[in-house]
Amino acid sequence: MNSLRFEIQAEDGEARAGVLTTRRGPIETPVFMPVGTAGTVKGIRFEELESEDLNARIILGNTYHLWLRPGIDVIKAAGGLHRFIGWERALLTDSGGFQVWSLGALRKISEEGTEFRSHVDGSLRFLSPEVSMDVQAALGSDIVMVFDECAPGAASHEETERSMQLTTRWARRSKTAFTQLQAEGADTGRVLDAAGLSGSQALFGIVQGAGHLDLRHHSLEQTVDIGFDGYAIGGLSVGEEKQVMFDVIDEIAPKMPKDAPRYLMGVGTPEDLVESVARGVDMFDCVLPTRNGRTGQAFTSRGKLNIKNAQWAQDSRPLDQSCSCSVCRRHSRSYLRHLYMSGEMLASILLTHHNLAFFLDTMRGVRQSIRSGDFPKFRREFTERLSANGE
Ligand SMILES: [Zn+2]
Numbered sequence: 001m002n003s004l005r006f007e008i009q010a011e012d013g014e015a016r017a018g019v020l021t022t023r024r025g026p027i028e029t030p031v032f033m034p035v036g037t038a039g040t041v042k043g044i045r046f047e048e049l050e051s052e053d054l055n056a057r058i059i060l061g062n063t064y065h066l067w068l069r070p071g072i073d074v075i076k077a078a079g080g081l082h083r084f085i086g087w088e089r090a091l092l093t094d095s096g097g098f099q100v101w102s103l104g105a106l107r108k109i110s111e112e113g114t115e116f117r118s119h120v121d122g123s124l125r126f127l128s129p130e131v132s133m134d135v136q137a138a139l140g141s142d143i144v145m146v147f148d149e150c151a152p153g154a155a156s157h158e159e160t161e162r163s164m165q166l167t168t169r170w171a172r173r174s175k176t177a178f179t180q181l182q183a184e185g186a187d188t189g190r191v192l193d194a195a196g197l198s199g200s201q202a203l204f205g206i207v208q209g210a211g212h213l214d215l216r217h218h219s220l221e222q223t224v225d226i227g228f229d230g231y232a233i234g235g236l237s238v239g240e241e242k243q244v245m246f247d248v249i250d251e252i253a254p255k256m257p258k259d260a261p262r263y264l265m266g267v268g269t270p271e272d273l274v275e276s277v278a279r280g281v282d283m284f285d286c287v288l289p290t291r292n293g294r295t296g297q298a299f300t301s302r303g304k305l306n307i308k309n310a311q312w313a314q315d316s317r318p319l320d321q322s323c324s325c326s327v328c329r330r331h332s333r334s335y336l337r338h339l340y341m342s343g344e345m346l347a348s349i350l351l352t353h354h355n356l357a358f359f360l361d362t363m364r365g366v367r368q369s370i371r372s373g374d375f376p377k378f379r380r381e382f383t384e385r386l387s388a389n390g391e
């Protein structure tokens with residue numbers, strides 16, 4: 001497969017800085033991808049995501065949510081997800097596996113796939129590797145994820161092994177269905193070949209195995225054996241201890257194929273990102289900057305700051321004195337607190353903007369420091385500053 005190009009341009013320990021070239025242009029890595037669950041990154045306009053302030057090169061869409069609502073007929077009629085939502089930069093879609101997994105007792109898993117009730121209208125739905133590939137082709141995303149099964153963080157070895165083996169079989173079926181769909185031209189996001197880029201979608205495999213390192217190894221081996229354009233670590237940040245998460249990343253990330261992008265799914269806080277880059281990860285997504293923005297929590301270079309706290313009532317400083325985003329250039333903590341306490345929607349919008357700016361800017365700093373050979377220093381200073389609780 002050659003629908004993606006990935007070039008590592010600098011390394012510092014296990015950390016890598018490079019360029020991931022999708023059919024919609026180059027993306028510098030390590031990269032943070034804002035999550036656009038239902039075809040919108042909540043609380044922020046696409047113009048802002050594209051602005052110098054944020055300059056997000058790639059965002060995520062959720063197959064599960066878009067499949068249930070508005071449904072693929074609507075998105076196909078619009079000519080794919082890019083056109084439907086008005087976003088011309090790169091899009092990655094997840095497979096729906098994780099969302100279905102999150103439904104817990106409401107789902108029924110078989111060899112064939114997963115049956116569950118739609119949270120939108122209660123109808124009985126069935127998601128399988130073939131359906132997921134079909135939906136992701138209709139969405140026309142640039143990076144497609146295989147349909148996987150996620151074992152709970154605390155699952156036994158036996159239960160995790162069963163789940164991991166199912167994920168491998170589903171990965172094989174995903175690739176077969178994906179290849180077939182590409183050949184049939186089902187991908188709505190197809191772009192004309194240009195500058196050596198392939199116009200087709202790229203497909204990533206997912207390594208599972210919860211906190212069991214032997215199963216993680218086994219999963220990695222089997223996934224690489226099938227062969228994908230990129231490789232993800234899934235099933236972390238699902239309630240396991242932080243140390244378990246880092247044990248898995250420590251052990252697995254450096255052993256993933258060096259010449260392919262490595263994506264850590266659904267993780268995490270700014271410090272998780274920096275720590276995972278140090279272990280060789282290239283791509284991240286997480287709802288934290290947007291979700292926490294809506295609940296009054298700001299991520300800053302000096303730790304998390306809860307805008308509800310009375311201590312900011314008359315504080316004329318910006319959220320983060322080291323941040324140059326448009327919110328920090330213009331507004332004080334005092335004003336942002338006032339907006340939040342008054343239930344004004346602008347509070348969520350502004351906090352979301354700043355949080356995304358902070359995540360994206362952190363990754364910019366990470367990339368620069370890897371390129372200049374200063375990543376260990378960047379990592380140490382970044383971690384030290386975070387303990388200041390916003391002060
Ligand atoms: Zn800011």
